[in-house]
Amino acid sequence: MSRRILGIDPGSRITGFGVIDVVGSQRHYVASGCIRTPQGAPLAERLRVIAEHLFEVIETYRPQEAAVEQVFVNVNPAATLMLGQARGAVVTALVLRQLPVAEYTALQVKQSVVGHGKAPKEQVQAMVVRLLSLSGTPQADAADALAVALAHANHSHDALAALSSQGLRVKGGRLV
Numbered sequence: 001m002s003r004r005i006l007g008i009d010p011g012s013r014i015t016g017f018g019v020i021d022v023v024g025s026q027r028h029y030v031a032s033g034c035i036r037t038p039q040g041a042p043l044a045e046r047l048r049v050i051a052e053h054l055f056e057v058i059e060t061y062r063p064q065e066a067a068v069e070q071v072f073v074n075v076n077p078a079a080t081l082m083l084g085q086a087r088g089a090v091v092t093a094l095v096l097r098q099l100p101v102a103e104y105t106a107l108q109v110k111q112s113v114v115g116h117g118k119a120p121k122e123q124v125q126a127m128v129v130r131l132l133s134l135s136g137t138p139q140a141d142a143a144d145a146l147a148v149a150l151a152h153a154n155h156s157h158d159a160l161a162a163l164s165s166q167g168l169r170v171k172g173g174r175l176v
Contacts, residue, residue: 007067051089
């Protein structure tokens, strides 16, 4: 059974997205890219651009679930607030399209993809390229979004494996 996951790395200027298919233990690259908001535009306009472009991504690639990186607290409160609002626009767009949304911290994403939570961005990018057998390195925000999708695939796979080891199965999102 195949699952399509949309990973999102939210940002008020650049929001990365990555789409992967999961078939058993295999992960396959589908698409990735960046949503760039108009430089100097008011925040409300940038949030509209993020949501509308996500609607297009969802319509084009038809993911069945989504994963979003959680906001980290920055030393600059204004930047943290804007990032939080961008993330809110992302989650709202996903929920309006009736996608189940999982959330992961940067630490969880790095641990899942690289094996330790203090990995530098370059190492995360390199592992994304390796795990998805990509011919080149995606732009940083797109690579981060693919890492979020991979973390979700790994996390949900681990959860299903744990249930299976207890003699439980999941079918259609329900325990059977």
